[in-house]
Amino acid sequence: MSDLGITAEKLVEMYSTMLRIRRFEERVADIIMKGRRMTAHLYIGEEAVATGVCAALRSDDYVSSTHRGHGHCIAKGTEVKYMMAELYGKRTGTNKGKGGSMHIAKVSAGLLGANGIVGGSIPTATGAGLSIKLRGTDQVSVCFFGDGGSNQGVFHESLNIASIFDLPVIYVCENNMYAISTPITYAARVADICERAAAYRISGVSVDGMDVIAVYKAAGEAVSRARKGLGPTLLECKTYRYRGHAGPYEMEPYGDQAPYRSKEELESWKKRDAILKLRRQVLEKGVLGEDQVERIEADISKEVEEAVKFAMESPDPAPEEALEDLLA
Amino acid sequence: MSSRQLTCDEATGEAIAEEMRRDPSIFLMGEGVDRREYGPSLFKEFGSKRIICMPISEPGYTGVGLGAALTGMRPIVRIGFVDLMPLAMDQLLNQIGKVRYMLGGQVKVPLVIIAPTGAAGGAAAQHSQSLEGLFVHTPGIRVVVPSTPYDAKGLMKTALRENNPTVYLPSKPILRIRGPVPLEDYTVPFGKAEVRRQGEDVTVVAWSRMALRALEAAEKLGKDDINVEVIDPRTLVPFDLETVLVSLKKTGALLIIEEECKRGAAGAEIASSIADEGFRYLKAPVRRVASENVPIPYSQVLENFVIPQVDDIVKAAKDIIKAKL
Numbered sequence: 183m184s185d186l187g188i189t190a191e192k193l194v195e196m197y198s199t200m201l202r203i204r205r206f207e208e209r210v211a212d213i214i215m216k217g218r219r220m221t222a223h224l225y226i227g228e229e230a231v232a233t234g235v236c237a238a239l240r241s242d243d244y245v246s247s248t249h250r251g252h253g254h255c256i257a258k259g260t261e262v263k264y265m266m267a268e269l270y271g272k273r274t275g276t277n278k279g280k281g282g283s284m285h286i287a288k289v290s291a292g293l294l295g296a297n298g299i300v301g302g303s304i305p306t307a308t309g310a311g312l313s314i315k316l317r318g319t320d321q322v323s324v325c326f327f328g329d330g331g332s333n334q335g336v337f338h339e340s341l342n343i344a345s346i347f348d349l350p351v352i353y354v355c356e357n358n359m360y361a362i363s364t365p366i367t368y369a370a371r372v373a374d375i376c377e378r379a380a381a382y383r384i385s386g387v388s389v390d391g392m393d394v395i396a397v398y399k400a401a402g403e404a405v406s407r408a409r410k411g412l413g414p415t416l417l418e419c420k421t422y423r424y425r426g427h428a429g430p431y432e433m434e435p436y437g438d439q440a441p442y443r444s445k446e447e448l449e450s451w452k453k454r455d456a457i458l459k460l461r462r463q464v465l466e467k468g469v470l471g472e473d474q475v476e477r478i479e480a481d482i483s484k485e486v487e488e489a490v491k492f493a494m495e496s497p498d499p500a501p502e503e504a505l506e507d508l509l510a
Numbered sequence: 511m512s513s514r515q516l517t518c519d520e521a522t523g524e525a526i527a528e529e530m531r532r533d534p535s536i537f538l539m540g541e542g543v544d545r546r547e548y549g550p551s552l553f554k555e556f557g558s559k560r561i562i563c564m565p566i567s568e569p570g571y572t573g574v575g576l577g578a579a580l581t582g583m584r585p586i587v588r589i590g591f592v593d594l595m596p597l598a599m600d601q602l603l604n605q606i607g608k609v610r611y612m613l614g615g616q617v618k619v620p621l622v623i624i625a626p627t628g629a630a631g632g633a634a635a636q637h638s639q640s641l642e643g644l645f646v647h648t649p650g651i652r653v654v655v656p657s658t659p660y661d662a663k664g665l666m667k668t669a670l671r672e673n674n675p676t677v678y679l680p681s682k683p684i685l686r687i688r689g690p691v692p693l694e695d696y697t698v699p700f701g702k703a704e705v706r707r708q709g710e711d712v713t714v715v716a717w718s719r720m721a722l723r724a725l726e727a728a729e730k731l732g733k734d735d736i737n738v739e740v741i742d743p744r745t746l747v748p749f750d751l752e753t754v755l756v757s758l759k760k761t762g763a764l765l766i767i768e769e770e771c772k773r774g775a776a777g778a779e780i781a782s783s784i785a786d787e788g789f790r791y792l793k794a795p796v797r798r799v800a801s802e803n804v805p806i807p808y809s810q811v812l813e814n815f816v817i818p819q820v821d822d823i824v825k826a827a828k829d830i831i832k833a834k835l
Contacts, residue, residue: 244581246577275614276614277612277613277614277616278614278615279614280611280612280613280614281612281613281614285612285613287613287616288616289613289616289617290616294577294580294581295609295612295613297605298604299600299604299605302573302600302601302604302605303573303605304573305569305570305571305572305573305574305576305577305601306573306574306576306577306580306605307577308570308573308574308577309573309574309575309576309577309578309579309580309581309585310577310578310580310581311577312562312574312577312578312583313577313578313581313582313583314581316537316559316560316578316583317582317583323577335569336569336570336573336601338570339565339567339569339570339571340570340573340574342565342567342570343564343565343567343570343571343574346565506615507610507611507614507615508610508611508649508650509610509650509674510610510615510618510619510673510674
């Protein structure tokens, strides 16, 4: 156990995962900026949330994801080369080139799919929770969604259903402050989304989503409650996406409109960057030495470059494959 | 096979009970499912763990069905009336119908949605609709339209053994009509139409309640020596085009009867398929008798005017025969 209250092994795992998400997505942004057509909602800035939550899960636990799903996929154990191939629309991709970024998932890792409909997968994760309860296992189901998703009707319906049946579901609200361009301060009166838990008499917790250790600990408690049959938790993680809602750029152009967020706000969140923070912590506490950190970074950069190479060299699907995989 | 008389509801309940005994992953959920139709006897046998009453949250519990189907269960989602399905259409159209495809075939979705359909008299515009066309248009789901207790049971059994999502649309007015149901185990396959009545003069395609009205009309027409062949497709997706084509070779005329309002309804797709593949057999233009393009009104006088009646079918059959080349 390190001074941070977590094993050194777990800290290194989380550091690697966050960095893998960051480097993967920076590479995706770079590829798009160089002109390749690729729909992607980037998670850069929010890595601590997927990483901290998934670090508290077992491989047989379920995760439903959002349109901003690369981080969840990587943190739950999807190899980046198959993800990159999917973004390139290749046959070797996780979804055989049929899903792309918005539906990316490796189901055998427990992922139930990313989702192009905001809030659309909240009932899915709830149903996985019901299934766990009916089958009598001690798995849990994690549902990622954003502040925007928390304003959809299925959020209310699902949390109510999970509440009345004490389902083992952890509802993780990645509150990145903007639903596309609409600030949460405009779209809701509550200061914290987790306040809504009171309406369902379930546990509601808000943590700093830029602190992976805080996220990991809070998720661990929620998971432990769920495994014991103590019901669902609404876990809000306050975070920030460094890039726009969609696409590779930090400041999204909206025609002649003024940007919906300021450069100053963005820079203030970057100063609290979760990866830099954990890097500092592991070095200060002597969990890792400089050379070890550098080796991790070099290994991940290599992994991402190999993923790009794999994706580029992979075959396109045959056009007729568009007619496959609809029915079992 | 020995048989007895059951209603559509009783036959459906029997199918669910038998399949639940065979397969522990099947469960039923919806609003008040322990009280409606076959609910009480299922609840008595299987209890609250497998007959699960849900709050009135159609989008929520339809999506819950998807999550359960993806993780090892076979849910049956009971929606009060098909009129409530639009609430859950995001879940059906964007999630349930697409998830296997979007994931490149990584999952199966063994899910059955039951949504009683059609006008049962005086329930007005939001409790009387037929919406088959919406579901036929949605890739990735099976669309089942039983018209007899025998088919209600056999098609439900097939649905519960399928690994794809099925929307099961029993017609409300026929739920309490009795018919023979064998004692022995049987299933009715998807995509296999039933020729309900043989005839040489015109082919009538009709399902659910309209199959029964078509048969009534056929009896009347028989008295005028007009012999109608009535084909009940039983499932709209998959659709048994072959049986219709075989009949058309004989009759040369096609009349499609449906309870949906006419514009963009499932029958239009059938007519289009026949134009593509059966044109050479046609001796008269294809005709469709369907509801008017208005919501279903409350007054019985108005409802009867909007929805196809037996005499409308008789008239259309006579017209088409007159038009034959």
